[in-house]
Amino acid sequence: MDRSLLENLAGLMIHKGHYFARIYSCIPASKELNISSAVCLGIINGTEGGCSATELKEMSCYDKALISRMLTDMQNDGYIIRNPEDKDKQRGMRYIPSEKGKILGDMLSVEFLKISSEVSKDIPKEDLKTFYEVSCKLINNLGEYAGELESVKLEKGK
The missing domain is CATH 1.10.10.10 (Winged helix-like DNA-binding domain superfamily/Winged helix DNA-binding domain)
Structure with missing residues (x-):
């Protein structure tokens, strides 16, 4: 990307x-x-x-x-x-x-x-739905990425 x-x-x-x-x-x-x-x-x-x-x-x-x-x-x-x-x-x-x-x-x-x-005025409902779904995926991915960073940080701290 x-x-x-x-x-x-x-x-x-x-x-x-x-x-x-x-x-x-x-x-x-x-x-x-x-x-x-x-x-x-x-x-x-x-x-x-x-x-x-x-x-x-x-x-x-x-x-x-x-x-x-x-x-x-x-x-x-x-x-x-x-x-x-x-x-x-x-x-x-x-x-x-x-x-x-x-x-x-x-x-x-x-x-x-x-x-x-x-x-959300002037934005079609389908666009809002797509935006919400993509935003949720981004937020979940960001959380997983942060979790992975935290586990790497903990491993290095051993």
């Missing part, structure tokens, strides 16, 4: 993250959760019957370790609870928003929808 294209893609991802963080910091409810947790709370809040960690990973593009930490933190902070209707606690455990999580999730959903509709 052309080096300048790779540099442009990396720059785009950095700028995207920077602008999103700036927008997110202007939302009053953002003081309670970081961006990643807010995204996950929004997904859990908007899914009938809640979400399992695996479903959350697929819908958010975050890695398994981050999902696990966020679920634990959000549960400890009272934003989510385990779905009491789950029969099998070990497989497919689902999380639902607590009352506190539902209120905050609803507030954030309204803001995210407003932002999403504004930034």
